[in-house]
Amino acid sequence: MRSPRPLRGPSPIRRPRPTSQRPRNTARSRPAARAERLHKVLARSGLGSRREMEAAIVSGRLRVNGARAALGLRVGPADHVALDGHPVFLRFEERAPRLLIYHKPAGELVTTRDPSGRPTVFDNLPRIRGGHWIAIGRLDFNTGGLLLFTDSGELANRLMHPSNEIEREYAVRVRGELSREQLRRLAQGVALDDGPARFDSISPGGGSGSNRWYQVVLREGRNREVRRMFESLGITVSRLMRVRFGPIRLPPHLRRGQWRELEPKEAAWLLEAAPGKTFRCSG
Structure with missing residues (x-):
């Protein structure tokens, strides 16, 4: 006959494993990247x-x-x-892209290097580890305003691809007031060397004397397109600024030569945002 087993006391309380400790088998906790x-x-x-x-x-x-x-x-x-x-270091896991809003001054090139030593927009941007900033679209040397940068090729591709027809909005200063006929022609289309071009909208933006401002919107980004459209009618553009690209507007508090990074959730939201939605940079 077996002797009765001694009674056990209460089990000791186990301390929870520190959250910083890694699982023993990481292969089971994360599926292999395809x-x-x-x-x-x-x-x-x-x-x-x-x-x-x-x-x-x-x-x-x-x-x-x-x-x-x-x-x-x-x-x-x-x-x-x-x-x-x-x-190169490759990232196989999806992550929130980083995105910068930059207020480009006139007189800067959108290129990483210039043989003549002229200033570039990349001179003022923060460094990024394991990659580099990608300019989303371009502005010519004499044009200022909103310029976007990202470290995500996916985001850059989405915003630059011609099939998406992302809106670009500009503030244009010209010498003299446009006539109704000139406004009509710019809205219906003018002939350029690389094909016809038209503004989706054009409206007066104020001004006095010989300087008049107009707000224009178009859905493509050919080289010097806005300037060439006005020049086709014999109109001189004295100043040109981009104020919006797709859903992003240039924040009024952001000075020339300054940049501001969007929150990760805002940058990720852009991947799913439909053209036409607009929000302002936080901060």
């Missing part, structure tokens, strides 16, 4: 827009595991990717 198309991963990693990365692949600038990459190639976390001979 292989994705190379140009998509490069864009998400902040190396450029999808179109720019496709062009880099076609030109032979990308190598995967030592071999020249081809369009449509899929890569995973175990693959080694090099751009122009330099290894």
Whole structure:
């Protein structure tokens, strides 16, 4: 006959595991990243827009595991990717993109380097680790106003792709008041060297004397398009500022040469935002 088992006291209270401690088996807690198309991963990693990365692949600038990459190639976390001979860090997890609003002054170039040593918009931007800022659209040397930058190729592609027809709004100062006929022609369309162009809307914005302001909206961004449209009618543009790009307006408190970063949730919201929605930068 077995002797009765001794009674056990109450179990000791176990301390909860510190939240900073990692799980023992991380492979089970996170699903393995699936292989994705190379140009998509490069864009998400902040190396450029999808179109720019496709062009880099076609030109032979990308190598995967030592071999020249081809369009449509899929890569995973175990693959080694090099751009122009330099290894790159790839991000396979979706994250909130970063986005800057920059008030560009006239007299700055939208380029990373200028052989003549002229100032560029990138001179005033904060540095970013593991990537670089991508300009969303461009403004010519003599045009100021709103300019957007992001570290997300996905966001850059969405806002720059011609099929999305993102609205651009400008404040234009001209010499002299426009006639009704001139307003009609600008709204219905004028002929340019690279094809017809028209404003979606044009309205007076005030002014006195010889200087008059007009607010114009269009859905494309050809080189010097706004200036060339006025010049086609013999009208001189004395000042040009972009005040809105898609859903983003230039904050009135942001001075020339200053930048402001959007909150991560605001930047992520842009990926799903429909053209026409407008919100102001916080802060």
